[in-house]
Amino acid sequence: MSDHLIHILPPQVANQIAAGEVVERPASAVKELVENSLDAGASRIAVRIDRAGKKRIEVEDNGCGMSDADALLALKRHATSKIDSSEDLHRIASHGFRGEALPSIASVSRFRMQTALAGSAGVEVRVDGGKDAEVRPAAPRQGTRIEILNLFLNTPARLGFMRTDKTEEAAIVEVMRGLALAHASVAISLHLDGRKRLELPVQDASRRVMAIMGKDFEANSVEQRLEHEGIQVAAWLGLPTYHHRDSTRMYFLLNGRVIRDKQLIAAVRAGYRDVMFHDRYPVVVIHIDLDPADVDVNVHPAKREVRFKSPQTVRAAVVACIRAAIEQVGQSVSSMPTRQALHAMQGSITERGLGGGQRHPGASSSSLRGHSGHAVSRTSEDIQRLLFRAPHAVHEGEAVYHADVPLNLGHALAQIHRCFILTQTEEGVLLVDQHAAHERITYEKLKRQLGGGKLVSQPLLTPVTWKLAEQGQDAVLAWLHDHAKELQMFGIDVVLEGEVRILAVPALLGDESPVALVEELVDACMLIGMDSEAGDTGMGRVLERWLGNRACKGSIKAGRVMSRDEQQALLHEMEKTPNIAQCNHGRPTYVRLALNDLDRLFGRKE
Numbered sequence: 001m002s003d004h005l006i007h008i009l010p011p012q013v014a015n016q017i018a019a020g021e022v023v024e025r026p027a028s029a030v031k032e033l034v035e036n037s038l039d040a041g042a043s044r045i046a047v048r049i050d051r052a053g054k055k056r057i058e059v060e061d062n063g064c065g066m067s068d069a070d071a072l073l074a075l076k077r078h079a080t081s082k083i084d085s086s087e088d089l090h091r092i093a094s095h096g097f098r099g100e101a102l103p104s105i106a107s108v109s110r111f112r113m114q115t116a117l118a119g120s121a122g123v124e125v126r127v128d129g130g131k132d133a134e135v136r137p138a139a140p141r142q143g144t145r146i147e148i149l150n151l152f153l154n155t156p157a158r159l160g161f162m163r164t165d166k167t168e169e170a171a172i173v174e175v176m177r178g179l180a181l182a183h184a185s186v187a188i189s190l191h192l193d194g195r196k197r198l199e200l201p202v203q204d205a206s207r208r209v210m211a212i213m214g215k216d217f218e219a220n221s222v223e224q225r226l227e228h229e230g231i232q233v234a235a236w237l238g239l240p241t242y243h244h245r246d247s248t249r250m251y252f253l254l255n256g257r258v259i260r261d262k263q264l265i266a267a268v269r270a271g272y273r274d275v276m277f278h279d280r281y282p283v284v285v286i287h288i289d290l291d292p293a294d295v296d297v298n299v300h301p302a303k304r305e306v307r308f309k310s311p312q313t314v315r316a317a318v319v320a321c322i323r324a325a326i327e328q329v330g331q332s333v334s335s336m337p338t339r340q341a342l343h344a345m346q347g348s349i350t351e352r353g354l355g356g357g358q359r360h361p362g363a364s365s366s367s368l369r370g371h372s373g374h375a376v377s378r379t380s381e382d383i384q385r386l387l388f389r390a391p392h393a394v395h396e397g398e399a400v401y402h403a404d405v406p407l408n409l410g411h412a413l414a415q416i417h418r419c420f421i422l423t424q425t426e427e428g429v430l431l432v433d434q435h436a437a438h439e440r441i442t443y444e445k446l447k448r449q450l451g452g453g454k455l456v457s458q459p460l461l462t463p464v465t466w467k468l469a470e471q472g473q474d475a476v477l478a479w480l481h482d483h484a485k486e487l488q489m490f491g492i493d494v495v496l497e498g499e500v501r502i503l504a505v506p507a508l509l510g511d512e513s514p515v516a517l518v519e520e521l522v523d524a525c526m527l528i529g530m531d532s533e534a535g536d537t538g539m540g541r542v543l544e545r546w547l548g549n550r551a552c553k554g555s556i557k558a559g560r561v562m563s564r565d566e567q568q569a570l571l572h573e574m575e576k577t578p579n580i581a582q583c584n585h586g587r588p589t590y591v592r593l594a595l596n597d598l599d600r601l602f603g604r605k606e
Contacts, residue, residue: 023104025162026053026151027171032101033146034179037061038256042143043202044187047176051193052168054151054159062143066115068123068135075111075125075133077103106130108158110149114138129154173197174248177212178258181251181285184208209236209285216242217283224325228317231290235318237325238283239332240275241581241588249283255292260304267315271322274443275579277586286318331407331580407575409590412567418559421567428594434562436583437574443584444577446508449491457491458507464514466500479526492518 023029030047037045040063050056066074105111107130116122122138152158162168169192176198180188184205190198200211210218213236220242226233252264264286272282296307308314409432410425421432449456468476477496484494491506502514509517562570574580574589582588599605 023101023108023151025171026057026168027175029053029057029105029148029151030059030172031175031179032105033057033059033148034176036101037063037144038179038183038186040064040144042186046189046191048191049169049172049193052165053148053172054162054165054168055149057148057151058145060143060145065117065141065143066123067117067120071113071115071123071125072133072135075103075106075127105148105151106133108155109151109153112147112149113144114141115144116141118142175258178251178253181208181212182253182256182258182287205234205287206236213283213285221283222325222329224321224328226317226321226324228320229313231288231314231317233317233321234287234289235321235325236285237322239329239581240272240282240326240579240586242283243276243280243586244283245280247281250281251285253285253287254295254297254306255289257297257306258304259306261306263308263311263315264318267318268322270315271319271326274584275326275582275586280586284322286321288314288318290314326579329581331575331578407580409571409575412564412571415562415567418561421562421570423571428592428596428598430590430592432571432574432590433583433587434560434567434570436585436587437570437580437589439583439585440580440589441570441573441577442508444579446506449506449508456507457488457493457504458510459493459504460502460514463495463501463503466494466502466515466518468500475526476522479522483525487518487521490521492521494518 023032026049030049030053034045034047037059040061042061042063044062046058046060048056048058048060102111106127110129111125111127113125114122115125116138120140122140124136124138126134126136152162172192173190176188176190180186180198180200184203184207187202188198188200189196200208203211206223213221217236217238220239221236222239224233224235224237226235247265250265250268252259252261268282268284268286269276276282294309296309408425409430410423413422413424413429415421415434416431419434421434423430423432477500480494480496480500484496487494491504492502493504495501495503502518505512505514505517580589593601596605
């Protein structure tokens with residue numbers, strides 16, 4: 001019996017352990033192989049899959065290829081062509097360098113590789129389940145072809161964790177979509193069991209994004225480019241009313257890498273914060289290019305996560321890009337509400353036997369090409385000012401908003417059920433939600449005054465005493481003692497003289513209860529914290545929460561009868577209000593029905 005409890009693992013076992021980290025499922029193997037092809041300078045990559053990758057994965061490229069010696073060396077652990085010294089670790093520009101992907105994959109499959117250098121004879125390397133490599137001559141070729149058969153053949157436990165073929169295929173498609181988005185200059189194809197799933201030629205970045213994301217996204221998105229402190233951001237951003245149930249349709253591409261980063265997801269949601277439903281997620285594609293020395297890409301075995309040297313700067317760049325885009329399209333509602341309205345109305349007609357069973361109408365898509373330029377914006381470092389900055393122009397002391405494409409909401413025809421306003425335009429009709437629209441108008445006025453540092457206060461004729469509840473009274477008093485002056489930025493003035501007295505409130509909210517105003521603001525500040533948002537003032541989330549609630553409570557309510565003049569005045573106010581397409585909770589403020597939509601609805605057109 002040996003005296004040693006500690007021993008060195010056999011290479012085959014070590015490779016299988018590494019495979020557990022690097023190759024979690026067939027999609028992981030596809031990702032590693034395609035990234036190797038990209039690093040080899042390939043301009044064309046073809047991927048062929050059988051039985052969701054469990055039976056066969058083939059990746060063929062036209063990259064630089066390898067010599068006989070390099071082909072064998074590539075199957076050794078920690079072998080790589082991508083770094084030479086520890087200094088290279090600080091500026092990684094490739095897709096990966098761990099040197100474990102090929103030996104790990106070869107240790108759990110029947111591995112076949114044919115490769116050649118340009119102008120040289122080819123070589124084929126075979127490895128079965130991690131055994132010794134077999135080398136044989138092969139025909140000359142351009143680039144490399146790798147075939148993986150019977151993945152996890154000698155690790156049946158791993159096979160037991162595989163999902164259904166459809167689930168594994170979906171994971172492979174998602175990997176390929178991300179890599180294709182990151183590399184528009186590379187032609188990429190994907191076949192699943194002989195069926196073509198992706199066939200993408202070399203394209204510019206915008207065409208590649210639309211080819212991957214689809215026609216709906218193309219009709220409901222805007223392109224925005226921005227440079228911020230050396231960070232280049234190119235983003236394709238869905239309209240606020242074009243959203244998704246989770247974050248799976250948010251793509252982040254960093255220096256050509258596909259990554260998932262919680263801080264970037266949070267940054268995107270912050271950028272959309274007051275124009276989208278709180279439980280919905282934007283649909284975006286965001287390219288970020290920065291100095292490789294400013295990011296550590298070697299913090300995750302599968303290279304999905306990164307660590308930024310200055311995460312706040314990256315976050316500020318992303319938020320600034322989104323806010324610049326929203327300024328352009330804040331008055332444009334997506335085709336989603338129109339599609340939902342038509343579907344509901346046609347369903348109602350069909351149920352009553354009036355529709356004749358015609359197929360569902362297509363969505364009305366208003367083109368955003370007027371908005372989607374290549375504007376490059378500069379922004380302040382302070383995210384607070386990004387979220388609540390003043391509009392661009394001021395006329396006679398009042399802020400004036402000018403949309404790139406003027407909004408025309410037409411003429412008011414009627415108020416429906418004391419809730420909606422029906423209007424007519426040259427192109428069709430609109431339904432306006434009177435409460436949601438006025439809520440956004442009030443919210444933008446509050447933001448405008450606050451962002452310009454001119455939130456007008458209204459002194460109270462008689463100071464109002466705020467009687468604090470006994471529970472939590474000490475904590476509130478302590479907070480007010482430290483932060484009472486900071487409430488003045490909200491137009492609120494309080495004094496502590498044995499009791500809390502309210503001296504002034506915002507003029508826009510002068511009709512509301514002073515105690516309710518101050519109590520809600522202090523609760524928000526204490527709950528969220530004054531330094532919860534990046535920037536000098538650190539008040540972004542507090543402002544969004546408080547202003548949003550106050551705008552909602554101070555707006556025209558559903559159920560209020562409005563005269564024709566009041567209806568038309570509301571429409572005119574909407575036309576000059578930024579972000580009017582949605583209320584501050586993210587609900588659409590209006591739905592547009594074009595004449596073509598109405599014709600289809602009543603069966604006049606197919």
